Amino acid sequence: MIDIDELAAAIVGSLKGAVQSGVNIATSFVKSQTNGLAVQAALITEARITGQITEEQFKRFNKQLRALTENFVRTLAHLFLITLQQAWNAVVDVLWGGINQALDLAGFPKLPIPSAPQA
């Protein structure tokens, strides 16, 4: 028998866990990166003003800073996809666990979790 209420609660619990974990990682990552990028911008400007770096270095470091900022955004999007994948698979695991438990109790063989077709 499938207890729908219990299964639904297990799904929500699993989903919350996967999403919360992803949100925690992303939040601390955002804080660390935005702070790091701001400090980097200040260091570069200060070093140019005080003559600690050349004009060429100043341009190169700024170019690097732009590239790192763009990649920060990409990394955040990448993290989101990982969280989505983990949340999705957590739900699938719970659902198939529920189905297979019911089939097992009814004396039927368990079904393997199917994989999404490769697009």
Next chain:
Amino acid sequence: MKRHLAGGMALGLAGRVVALFFLLAGCSAQFTTSYDAALVSGLNAANEEALVFFSEVSVGVSTGRFADLAPRYDSLIGKFEALRLQSKARPVPALGLQLGSKLPGCGSAGECLDSSNIALDEIVGIFEGMKGDNRNLGLTAAAVQINKAGYQIAIEQVLVIENALRGK
């Protein structure tokens, strides 16, 4: 009141549920690359080497020290380039690229899935830049600090992804 499905009807109903799941795409999915323990081990080792190096040159280095330091730059450049190639060699699921192309910030071709490779490329660039500067004009303490700060931003972008992948 709990809701139950009668055991005798399990197959018929399970069959319908299975069909529903295929409709809802209730299949396990892979959108991203897989966790690579060997890559993470390599990253941790290279990161340690980099931080030791930054510490040693933190007060700045003259052109006179270049001959001694050249092998250190080469070791770091070589290691991070190898890690970049190792990371890039991991297959990216087409499903992930398709999803990514629809996600703001990911890029129209799902480039966000390349974020670790791009960060590692920046790291190689940082050490190549340092090597050139050390050889040509020396590095002030401020220049070393800027390079180190840039390195730390980039390596964090790589490590956060690898740690997240391990979580699955």
